Amino acid sequence: MIRFLTQRLIFGAGVLLMLSAFVFFLFFVAPGDPARMIAGDKATEAQLMQIRKNLGVDRPIVVQYGSFLTRAISGDLGFSYRNQQPVAPIIVRRIPITLSLVLGGALLWLAIGIPMGIMSARFAGGLRDRIGQAFILVGLSFPTFVLGMMSLYLLYFIPKQAGFTLFPPGGYKALTTQPLLWAWHLVLPWTTLALTMAAVYARLTRGQMLDVMGEDYIRTARAKGLSERRVVWKHGLRAVLTPLVTQLGADIAMLLGGVIIIEQVYGLQGVGALAVQAVANQDRPIIIGVVLLGGVFIVISNIVVDLFYVLLDPRVR
Structure with a gap:
């Protein structure tokens, strides 16, 4: 286990190193004045000179990258001249909002999607399967912002009109x-995120369960006289968990990098809203920070998924 974890940590560090190199060359080595790109069009000449001095643009590229990497590892993601404050505290203040939204939504979409998929697989071709298929179709077809605006209209605006x-x-x-109060303010965002994602997990669970329930060991479990519920939940679901964990790790990592649409609809000032503002304002230090943060989330999520593989699948061990 220690060797396995060490290998994954080394691989993750290599991925982050390549990402940092990509970001560095994209923003600091590409044609143009990096000081002007960072400070924006309204920066004074004195500010530009100070930024060039801080960046060390007169030094060799390798030395510049080493300095950039050292600062990033120590938590120094640069300075936002648009906001007149360091980038790291700006991002850190937004992380709890996005984290609350994503983790709460994940618990809800798993609680909805997995049972729905199992139900559809157990009663394939029947009425319950058709209900599950309809739920999947509607969930995959509805744009997130439409579902969010509909939730606001039905659950906030109409009751507000009624007093x-x-x-x-x-x-x-x-x-x-x-x-x-924290949970009350997040009920609608959680529901909007969960209904959209639950359809994905219901479809994935249904497809995997249909494949698993035809395996020999499932027939053997039934032949031993085990109840159908135990066969499904203990033997069938365990085999389905591996692809579900893979999907969950990828989804959480992506969403932690910024749930842009839902944060915009519900006025949540999380990482996604920060990224939108940074792109609109051409605030490149914040863009760099958000990109690096997203990379860290992806690497951590993949390491956690690999550890779950070891726990769930004896063949990996």
Whole structure:
């Protein structure tokens, strides 16, 4: 296990190293003035001179990259001249919002999608399967922003017109201060994210379960007299968990890099909203920071998925 984990950590470090090199050459070595790219068009000449000095553009490229990598490892992601503050604290303040949205939504979409997929597979061709298929089709067809706007209209605007508030329209309250208020503000974003993603997991679970339930060891379990529920949940589902964990790791890593649409619909100032603002303002230090953060999330998620492989599948061990 230690050797396996060490290999994955070394591989992840190599991926992050390649990502940092790509970001460095994209923003600092590409044609153009890197100081102007970082500071923006409104920067003064004095600011440009200071940025060039900080970047060390007069030094060899290898030395510049080494300095950039050292600062990034130490947590120094640069300085946002648009916001007049370091990049790292700006991103750190946004992470809890995106983390709350993604992890809460993940728990909800797993609670909906996996049972729905199992139900469809157990009763393939029947009424329950058709209900599950309809849910999958609607979930995959509905754009996220449409579902979000519909949720706001039905669960906020109409009750508001009737004189009471069922759910808030958006915003974020810190978990550490008021947990109930935190959850109340995130119910609609969680539901919007979960209904969209649950359709993906229901389809994946159904397809995998249909393949697994025809295997020899499933027939053997039934021949031993085990109940259908135990056969499905103990023997069938365990074999399905490996592809589900793979999909879950990829989805969480991607979403932690910024749930852009949902954060925009519900006014959540998370990493996705920050990335949109940075692109609109051409705030390249923040763009660099968000890209590197997304890479870190992807590497960590893949390492966690690999560890789950070892726990779930004896063949990997």
